[in-house]
Amino acid sequence: PNAIQNPTLINELKELKGHEVMQPVYVQPTVQPSQPVILNGDIHEHTEVEESLNIMDKEKELIIKALKKHRGKRKDAALDLGISERTLYRKLKEYNIEE
Incomplete structure (x- = not known):
């Protein structure tokens, strides 16, 4: 008999035999190393981009677009x-930027 078939109340201070107690099973998690992103088969290959990727340039462009969209109304653009x-x-x- 095991602990599930014959439950023993611990409150009654009865001894549990080792084989009657379910033992927890510990599973060691494994982490796989991440793979480098390879585009077009070459990790060093890249595509030239003509437009600026500078965040300040993008911010300036967005501000100008918002002002044009809202016909110079700063409150609406903001x-x-x-x-x-x-x-x-x-x-x-x-x-x-001139308004």
């Missing part, structure tokens, strides 16, 4: 960009 009007004003100065 709302569309998800920034305050004051932040937009500072960025206009920072990027020398």
Whole structure:
């Protein structure tokens, strides 16, 4: 008989024999090393991009687009960009953007 077939109440201070107690099974997790991303079969190969990937250039472009979209209305442009009007004003100065 095992502990499941003949349950023993621990509160009654009865001894449990080793074979009557279920032993926990521990499984060691394994982590596989990540593989490098290989594009086009060569890890060193890359595609030239003509447009700028600089985040400041992209921010400036987005500000200009938002201002054009909202016909120069800073309040609406700032709302569309998800920034305050004051932040937009500072960025206009920072990027020398004329309204």
